[in-house]
Amino acid sequence: MKRNTIKLSTLLGENITSRSSLQILCNILKSNDVIDMSDIVFISRSVADELCYFEESYNIMFVGMSDFTRKMLSLVRKNRNKPRKRQEQDSKFVVCDDIETLLSVVSSI
16 A cells, blocks of 8 residues: 655644644544655654554554654653553632732732
């Protein structure tokens, strides 16, 4: 089966910072596509997470990755399957009707 190659920097530029920008890729992505990551300088953690989701869902392959993108994807892959531990926090809401009340609350923290 011939794989279609999509050059990500042509679609989204060299810095991809938000998960929502990947909607363009999602609209054209098909199973077994190849994502050419050459010329990509930066991807955020959320973008890496979404790319990992595409990798699992569409059986895609990444090529031409810089050290940074390779490390970011590797880090996200390792952490995706770990359960998240969230600590409960004892927080309260304070209603501030004026600036004096706000300043008083902030200064007490």
